[in-house]
Amino acid sequence: MDKIEISLDLQLSKQFNLALDCVLPGKGITGIFGHSGSGKTSLLRFIAGLQPCAGASLTVAGQIWQQGKQKLAVHQRPLGYVFQEASLFAHLTVQGNLDYARKRAWPGTGIPYPQIVELLGIDGLLRQLPDALSGGERQRVAIARALLVNPSLLLMDEPLASLDEKRKQEFLPYLHNLHQELAIPVLYVTHSLAELTRLADYVLMLEQGKLKAQGSIAELSRQLGLADPDAPFCVLDAVVTASHPQWHLVSAQSQSASLWLPDSGLKVGEPLRLHILARDISLSLGNHNDSSILNRLPARVESVNTVQDAVMVELSSNAGALLAKISLRSAEHLHLQVGQSLFAQIKSMALSR
Numbered sequence: 001m002d003k004i005e006i007s008l009d010l011q012l013s014k015q016f017n018l019a020l021d022c023v024l025p026g027k028g029i030t031g032i033f034g035h036s037g038s039g040k041t042s043l044l045r046f047i048a049g050l051q052p053c054a055g056a057s058l059t060v061a062g063q064i065w066q067q068g069k070q071k072l073a074v075h076q077r078p079l080g081y082v083f084q085e086a087s088l089f090a091h092l093t094v095q096g097n098l099d100y101a102r103k104r105a106w107p108g109t110g111i112p113y114p115q116i117v118e119l120l121g122i123d124g125l126l127r128q129l130p131d132a133l134s135g136g137e138r139q140r141v142a143i144a145r146a147l148l149v150n151p152s153l154l155l156m157d158e159p160l161a162s163l164d165e166k167r168k169q170e171f172l173p174y175l176h177n178l179h180q181e182l183a184i185p186v187l188y189v190t191h192s193l194a195e196l197t198r199l200a201d202y203v204l205m206l207e208q209g210k211l212k213a214q215g216s217i218a219e220l221s222r223q224l225g226l227a228d229p230d231a232p233f234c235v236l237d238a239v240v241t242a243s244h245p246q247w248h249l250v251s252a253q254s255q256s257a258s259l260w261l262p263d264s265g266l267k268v269g270e271p272l273r274l275h276i277l278a279r280d281i282s283l284s285l286g287n288h289n290d291s292s293i294l295n296r297l298p299a300r301v302e303s304v305n306t307v308q309d310a311v312m313v314e315l316s317s318n319a320g321a322l323l324a325k326i327s328l329r330s331a332e333h334l335h336l337q338v339g340q341s342l343f344a345q346i347k348s349m350a351l352s353r
């Protein structure tokens with residue numbers, strides 16, 4: 001019931017066909033990820049009702065948006081849409097833009113207005129005109145406006161694309177905070193792995209209009225981590241379990257493993273998404289407790305692949321799937337083989353959010 005069910009076969013041009021049959025979670029952020037031209041925006045446009053597709057079907061949280069001849073028009077779909085560039089009304093102040101959305105809100109209880117304003121940090125901008133805002137501020141207002149219509153589904157098409165790297169980093173915490181509060185699903189289009197692994201709970205990977213993979217970030221961790229040739233990584237979800245102020249460290253639980261990591265003002269109970277570079281994981285045949293490395297996880301070698309001048313080792317551990325990048329020399333020295341048991345070592349200082 002509480003899901004998004006999509007089935008479409010859309011011939012957009014002679015060369016491009018978007019064909020999908022999938023069920024997405026009815027809560028949390030689903031990242032729609034793929035290279036340029038893979039069909040991400042076309043999928044959002046179909047969901048919004050902007051891209052017609054005969055014979056397709058779409059159900060959102062039990063409500064049929066399209067099936068057979070039945071089809072809700074664009075204005076009948078309770079959704080919010082945030083585009084790459086914020087499309088605010090230039091003649092209205094920020095307050096005016098927000099009021100416009102509030103007057104058109106769908107019935108039901110969404111996040112209350114004062115909380116939306118606070119979560120997106122736009123309280124000080126309400127009297128300004130859109131032209132006086134920075135790109136990041138405009139996008140925050142655009143998100144607030146999209147939420148104020150009390151949507152059942154929020155569509156975001158590369159909302160950070162127009163921001164420079166510094167502004168993106170400033171913006172991400174707002175999305176992160178919002179994520180904690182939102183009860184509705186968000187479909188978030190991006191081709192940035194960093195954004196995806198930081199924000200998404202679930203991923204739909206597209207390739208040339210077809211579904212390449214779908215699953216939780218943890219399930220697709222290896223596939224996603226290997227997709228970044230410059231800095232392969234793995235992702236672990238953890239929860240802070242204890243604080244150790246005397247060492248400026250916290251303990252966090254990831255599946256059944258306990259990890260040490262730097263205390264950057266983290267609270268006990270706080271969920272974390274750890275992004276670990278493959279080059280920050282070393283391997284050892286024994287459990288060397290005489291080293292400075294605090295995190296030593298028993299692991300099993302799942303695959304060993306030589307990639308250019310290094311060796312990528314996929315591992316399973318009681319913290320989740322790991323990826324280690326080691327030298328050819330080290331791989332030879334350890335006689336690495338699939339099925340081998342060893343220890344994955346991760347410096348606490350290498351564990352960052």
Ligand SMILES: Nc1ncnc2c1ncn2[C@@H]1O[C@H](COP(=O)(O)OP(=O)(O)OP(=O)(O)O)[C@@H](O)[C@H]1O
Binds near residue numbers: 035037043191
């Ligand atoms: N209305 C249309 N008519 C014909 N072809 C279209 C139409 N809309 C999109 N396409 C084609 O469909 C393909 C997918 O486009 P789409 O914009 O959905 O990809 P994308 O993954 O969002 O790309 P990007 O990341 O570059 O925005 C492209 O080859 C595009 O040229």
